[in-house]
Amino acid sequence: MTTEARLDGAASTIGRPTPPLNAREKLTGRALYAADFKMPGMLHLKVLRSPHAHARIVSVDTAAARALPGVHAVLCGEDTPDRLTGVHRKQHRILATSKVRFVGEEVVAVAAIDEETARDALDLVRVAYEPLPLVRSMDEALRPGAAEVHENTGNLSIEYNVERGDVDAAFAGAALVHEATYETTPQYPGYLEPMATVAWVDGDGRLVVRTSTQSVFLQRNRYADALGLPVSAVRVIQATVGGAFGGKVVEECNSLICAWMAHRLGRPVSFVNSRLDDFLGARSSPAERITLRMGVDAEGHIIAKEVRILADCGAYEGLATHVLQVSLVRSDNMHRHLRNVRSNGRLAFTNHPPRGAVRGFGGPQAAFALNSHMTEMAQALGIDSVDFMKRNAVRAGDTSVHGFELGSAGLAECFDQVSEAIGWAAKRERPRDRGTKRRGIGFAGAIHVSGNREMGNWDGSIVTARVTADGRVTLSTGESDMGQGAYTMLAQCCASELGIPVSRVTVLPTDTDLSPYGHGSIASRVTILAGNAAIRAGRAIRGRLLALASEVLGVPEGDLTIAGGEIYATSTSPNRRLTFGELSRLHLYRHGGEELRVTATYDPPTFLAMSRPDQYGNVAPGYSFAAQAVEVEVDTETGQVEILATVVSDDCGRALNPLAVHGQTCGAAAMGIGWALYEEMKFEDCRLLNGNLADYTMPTAGSLPHIRSEIVESMEPNGPYGAKGASETAMLPGAAAIANAVHDAVGVRIRELPITPEKILAGLRARASADAAPGASHA
Structure with missing residues (x-):
């Protein structure tokens, strides 16, 4: 029997709800900020x-x-x-x-x-x-003769151009071509x-x-x-x-x-x-104007896509350049049949406060435009919108138009999960509301990376593990826990390999003097990268312990069992047990001994696509997907939108800690709802007018619906126990799902966020005027 098979799995919390390691200190007020x-x-x-x-x-x-x-x-x-x-x-x-x-x-x-x-x-x-002179907007910034925020730039920070396939020929042969423009706002x-x-x-x-x-x-x-x-x-x-x-x-x-x-x-x-x-x-997310032109064939497959984005980075560009790149190309990788893409993105300097990295990192902007666009195309084709999204969803084993290699992909399963939970099949058949309050339903999906090779051709993670004299295990990492439960996940991975409770593992705070190097908590990278490193560290520690125990007990390693912080041989008598603490001391206190410490690294087999002019290549070891369904009720007299129900499905590979995944997914969905309906940074002559939580309206617990969180476990082959990044993707589809639900309810398509009562009422008035015009169709 192998040593791995002889591990006592009773102690493992992999796949089980596990409270955060630092929950007690936060709840008691002892955490030091x-x-x-x-x-x-x-x-x-x-x-x-x-x-x-x-x-x-x-x-x-x-x-x-x-x-x-x-x-x-x-x-x-x-x-x-x-x-x-x-x-x-x-x-x-x-x-x-x-x-x-x-x-x-x-x-x-x-x-x-x-x-x-x-x-x-x-x-x-x-x-x-x-x-x-002020530069008040990205349009004004790029006009000839505009004042310059930075001299000799023409207010153009950066411009991206990406083209693949024969875009013009694909559009020429498309059964349907649809073009529209969408606008998003900054989010604090x-x-x-x-x-x-x-x-x-x-x-x-x-x-x-x-x-x-x-x-x-x-x-x-x-x-x-x-x-x-x-x-x-x-x-x-x-x-x-x-x-x-x-x-x-x-x-x-x-x-x-x-x-x-x-x-x-x-x-x-x-x-x-x-x-x-x-x-x-702080750096709010960049405002973007996204023009989408997409073509589909007779089977409803997306075969051509053209994207033009103008984004506002404010006074300094920072990470807004990378945010724009994500908005420009990442969502293309959701489309299974797409091989013809043309993308142009421009980032403009203005006199607004600088824009940069915010949760989702350019994904929410693209998801709002894309899912709104796809829903309109499905309606024009006479195809159910969920079916249209599913038939274009990438599958495991696909290589996308930009070279993403999808070891796992649960996007279609996410659509199935949310459509069933929201009751789509029954609700799409119900009679249309004709009263003041009208209900509608909407869907959206999204993609996000789990890691991203873009800094110095290294996207790895290093974990150092040490067994103390009393048998505890301490982990050091350069990654950060910012409340998402990263350290709990690392403890779970290491504890699982050693057959000990999570409570026997301590993850030390990051410190550049004491921790191994790490890029930190960005791009949903910690689970898939640091999790793999923690598993390797746990296995290396286990190997050291088994080798020493075999020497001391005179028993082959294959006959040893690890359980509860002890190693013993069940096939020999008397049954002597060695604790991790004893073995740690034996490892040190002997001639030539040393502290029982190992360092493990995981750097995935990915590609530095940003170094290539065509930006083609597999940038991440895994890709996460999410879908969201929303049912709304719109008051046609006030324009108010009430979310009656929402379901979010998160394809996280395997949920190492379902408690953390559900909590973070609900938080991400709440952030998406806020951006869709409430949050808007208001400026007058580039001066922020609502820079406080009284005037900048964020959703409170009382204003949010019950958020139902579901998980798709697609088992990522590159991930620790099949896991990949969780929950950040769940922020992306919310705005589009709500916009689609509002359109389903009252027939008004909102293409500019946030979706306010004023915009809905203006849309209703415009629709009424169009319907009343001579020759208008009243079908």
Whole structure:
């Protein structure tokens, strides 16, 4: 019998609901967030933000602020290192110099003995500005003669062009061609904890930063580059993260300014954003205008697709370049028969606050346009919309138009699951409502990556496992837990391999001094990449334990059993048992002994497609899918939309922890519903008018329907125990599903988010006028 077969599986929680490892400390209030840390001599930092969207900085007078008792530093852009920083392209200093490009840009930083003194000092700073012409929209940005946000750019940040097959010939031979334009709005990440950082210089002169982040190593690289330091002179520690949703990857400036101030002063500094600070300083998702032209053959197969996107990255591009690329091409990989694609994407600079990474990373924008478009095409063809989506859905084993190799693909099963749960078959046959309140039903589907090879041709994950003297196992990883349950998943994988309870595994917080390198929690990569590394680490530990136990007991490894933290041989008598703790001590306390520690790496067999001009290749080891069905009731007198029922199906390969998958899927669906119906960042002359949670309407528990979450287990061959990324994909289909349901209810197609009562009423009036026009069809 093999050692793997002799593992006692009773302890494994793989596939079972497992509470988060850190649930107790969060529920009892003992979790330490960045804002909770206090240090002797710590100063508090606040920043003065620009009131202008576009202006030259004529002068900065800080004399009165410096004279205020309790103020230790008042610094402006000229005091920052003379080097530019940025994610994709280096475009700005740590604080603004010479000119500001958006309302809220950081101009002056004050460090004082407390927050109140720092705020008082900001009131004493005098900055003289010379206003410049505004670039209010992406259309205005690209007009000839427009003012430039960045000189000599023509306000064009980047342009993508991708073409495959013979697009014109495919359209010429299509049975139906449909074209329409859709518009999406920016979404604020909406995490519970605003950005917060504490930074200091240790006794060796190294900069230490404890911050709320999704990636300690990407942040370390950023601080070192911006400050002109070697990476070895910077240490970044992840504090408990109160939600992130993409907004805490590497773009925000809170932690960078705090790190710089601490390095400059040699004192501990804390910088905690107010909610308004966070609205102005966070990266919202880019607004996009998406024009889709699609052709289908007589069998209802999508055979041609043309996509044109104009996106607004705000004042600085950051990760918005990659977001645009995702919106432009990723959804193409859902279509099984598509081989002819033409895509053009342009990203424009405006004087809006910078846009960047938010949950879904360009997928929600594309999913809204695509699923709305497909539903209209299905109606024109006289095909049931769910059937139309299913017959075009990719299957396991397919290679998509852009080279995605689909080891698993449960998109069709997701459609089956949600259509059955929502009662589609019966509800599509019911008589149409004719009263004031009318019901409708809608569907949508989506694709997302599980990992993405785009940084330095490495998309791996490293896990170090160590067995302590009392038999516990500790794991170190460079990936981050930001509330999604990543560390619980890693503990499950390792515990399963060792036949011990999850409670016997500790996953240490990420720390660039102590953790192995990792890109962090981005692109739904942690489960499939770090999960595989944790399994390999667990197996390596198991091998070491078995080899030592075999030596001590004088029993072949194949006759040993591992269970409950012990190793024993059932075929011998007397039955001596060795605990993991005993074996750990024996491994160390012997001639030439060492600590029982292993390091395991998993780097998937994927392709760096971004390095190729045609951007073709398999970028991820797995691809996740989701579908959502929504039933709404629309009040034709008020335009109000009430969601009566919604079902979300998440193809996550295998649900290692169904409790976490369901929780995160419901949260993703809630975020999609908010973006579809409520959330809209309102600007006047590029000034944000609703930068607070009173005026920026996010869905509350009372405004959300009961969200039914379902799981499709498609068993990803590259995944740990068949798993792949879960739940992020579930945010993508919501807006389109709601738009399709509204159209089904009242016949009004909303192509511009959010789906507000005003837009519905305007659509109803336009439809009534069209119906009343002479010669109009009243069928």
